Amino acid sequence: MSCDLVDDLRRFLHWGPITLLSLTLVVTWTVIEMNSMWWTPGQSLGSAVNYTLIWLHTFGTLYNFIKALMVGPGYIPLQWYPKRVKDTEYLQFCLRCDGYKAPRSHHCRRCDRCVIKMDHHCPWINTCVGWSNQASFVYFLLFFLSASIHGSTIIICAVIRGLGKRWFIKQGLHHMATVHLTPSNLMACVVSLGVTTGTGLASIKLLYMQLKVIVKNQTEIESWIVKKAGFRRNAYPGNRIRPFVFPYNLGWRSNCREVFFATGDGISWPVLPGCNQYTITREQLEQKKDKRARTRSYRCIRPATGHWLPFISQGVWTSLNIPCTDDPRISLQPEDLIQVTRIQEHWLYGERVISEEEKEQGMRRKGAIRGWFPSRCAVEILGEESYNEEDNDDVAPDQKEELVDTKCEKTCEESNQNRKIPRDFPSPDGKPRKRVRI
Numbered sequence: 301m302s303c304d305l306v307d308d309l310r311r312f313l314h315w316g317p318i319t320l321l322s323l324t325l326v327v328t329w330t331v332i333e334m335n336s337m338w339w340t341p342g343q344s345l346g347s348a349v350n351y352t353l354i355w356l357h358t359f360g361t362l363y364n365f366i367k368a369l370m371v372g373p374g375y376i377p378l379q380w381y382p383k384r385v386k387d388t389e390y391l392q393f394c395l396r397c398d399g400y401k402a403p404r405s406h407h408c409r410r411c412d413r414c415v416i417k418m419d420h421h422c423p424w425i426n427t428c429v430g431w432s433n434q435a436s437f438v439y440f441l442l443f444f445l446s447a448s449i450h451g452s453t454i455i456i457c458a459v460i461r462g463l464g465k466r467w468f469i470k471q472g473l474h475h476m477a478t479v480h481l482t483p484s485n486l487m488a489c490v491v492s493l494g495v496t497t498g499t500g501l502a503s504i505k506l507l508y509m510q511l512k513v514i515v516k517n518q519t520e521i522e523s524w525i526v527k528k529a530g531f532r533r534n535a536y537p538g539n540r541i542r543p544f545v546f547p548y549n550l551g552w553r554s555n556c557r558e559v560f561f562a563t564g565d566g567i568s569w570p571v572l573p574g575c576n577q578y579t580i581t582r583e584q585l586e587q588k589k590d591k592r593a594r595t596r597s598y599r600c601i602r603p604a605t606g607h608w609l610p611f612i613s614q615g616v617w618t619s620l621n622i623p624c625t626d627d628p629r630i631s632l633q634p635e636d637l638i639q640v641t642r643i644q645e646h647w648l649y650g651e652r653v654i655s656e657e658e659k660e661q662g663m664r665r666k667g668a669i670r671g672w673f674p675s676r677c678a679v680e681i682l683g684e685e686s687y688n689e690e691d692n693d694d695v696a697p698d699q700k701e702e703l704v705d706t707k708c709e710k711t712c713e714e715s716n717q718n719r720k721i722p723r724d725f726p727s728p729d730g731k732p733r734k735r736v737r738i
C-alpha cells in the first residue's frame with residue numbers, strides 16, 4: 301500500500317470522522333428499521349421511491365464525505381519556490397514547509413502543510429477544506445442536510461403511527477397499525493431525531509457559509525485579510541494607501557465554475573483587470589509590517605495561571621473584565637518575555653517568547669504560547685524595539701488556534717528591523733499608554 305494511501309486512511313482515525321460515521325450508522329439503521337414498519341418497501345411505487353431515496357442519501361453522503369477526506373485540500377509542494385526569484389519578495393516563507401507560500405495558500409497547523417486556497421480546517425473530515433475538496437465538501441453537506449430532513453420525517457411519521465397503534469386497531473384501521481414500538485426502538489428514534497435535528501441545523505449554517513465563500517470566491521481567511529485591508533486604510537490619516545481590490549471575485553458564474561470544475565494548478569489564479577498574482581500577498585506583507593509596529597515587549601512580573609476566570613490569583617475585577625473571545629489564555633512565570641499585540645485595560649494579548657534554555661532542553665511548557673493574560677502580571681519594557689518573528693496574521697482571531705501553525709512564517713525582516721517604532725503610538729482604545737521602565 302502506498303504511503304499516501306496509508307496517510308489518507310489514517311485521517312479516519314480521529315474523533316471527527318469516527319463520530320460522524322458512527323452517528324450515520326445509528327441513524328441509518330433506525331430509519332431503515334422504522335421505515336420497514338411504517339411504509340414497507342415494495343408495497344407501492346411511492347414506498348419504492350422512498351426506500352431508494354434513503355439509500356441514495358446514505359450513499360451520496362458517505363461517498364462525498366470519504367472523497368472530501370481522502371482527496372484532501374491539496375498542498376503546496378514542500379520547498380516550493382516561485383519560478384522567478386524576484387517574486388519571492390512578494391511572498392511569505394513557511395519554515396515548516398521550508399518553502400514559500402503561494403498566493404491563496406496558508407499553513408495549517410493540524411495538517412502541518414501549506415494548504416492550497418485554504419478555507420478552514422474541518423475536524424469532521426479531519427483535514428482542511430481547500431482547493432481540491434471544496435466541491436466534495438459542499439456536496440457532502442447538501443446530501444447530509446437532505447438525508448437529515450428525509451430521515452427525521454420517516455422517524456416522526458413512524459413514531460406517530462406507533463403511538464396511535466391501539467387507536468387505529470379500535471377504529472378498524474389495521475393496515476395503519478403496523479408500527480410496533482419497543483423501548484429500544486423508541487430510544488433509538490429519540491436519539492436519531494436529536495442527532496438529525498442538531499446536525500441538520502449545523503449543516504445549514506455550514507452550507508450557507510460555504511456557498512457564500514464560493515459565490516464571492518473569498519475564503520474565510522481571505523475575508524479576514526480584506527477586513528484588515530479596510531481597517532488599515534481607515535487607520536491612516538489622509539488615506540494615502542491605494543484602495544485594496546480583492547482580485548479573485550470574477551462574478552458568481554466564474555467563481556462557481558472555479559470550484560465545481562476545478563482547473564489550473566492551485567498556484568496561479570485568474571484575477572481581475574488591474575490586479576496581479578501578488579495583489580493579496582503584498583497586502584498580507586503590509587499588514588504584517590503594521591502589526592509588528594504595534595507589537596510591544598513585556599516582561600512578566602507575577603505568575604499568570606492561564607485560567608479563564610482567575611478569581612483567586614488575580615481578583616474579582618480582572619475576572620469580571622475578561623476579553624469576550626474564545627482565544628486561549630496563557631500561563632506565565634516571572635521573567636517570561638511576551639510580545640504583546642492587543643491591549644485591553646485588564647488583559648493583554650501576546651505571545652510568550654520561548655527562551656533559548658527552553659529550546660535547548662526541549663522542555664516546552666504545556667499550554668498555548670499565544671493568548672490573553674492579566675495585564676497586572678506584566679510590565680512593558682521600554683527602549684527595546686519589539687519584533688514578533690513568528691507572526692500569524694492571516695487568520696481571524698477566533699480561528700488562529702484552529703488553523704495555522706505559529707512557527708511557520710518569516711516576513712520582511714529587513715524592512716522591519718529598520719523600522720522606528722513611534723514612541724507616542726496610541727493604545728487601541730485611544731488612551732495614552734501606561735509604561736513602566738524597569
Ligand SMILES: [Zn+2]
Pocket residue numbers: 394395396397398406407408412413414708
Ligand atoms: Zn507550510
Ligand SMILES: [Zn+2]
Pocket residue numbers: 408409410411412415420421422427428
Ligand atoms: Zn488542516
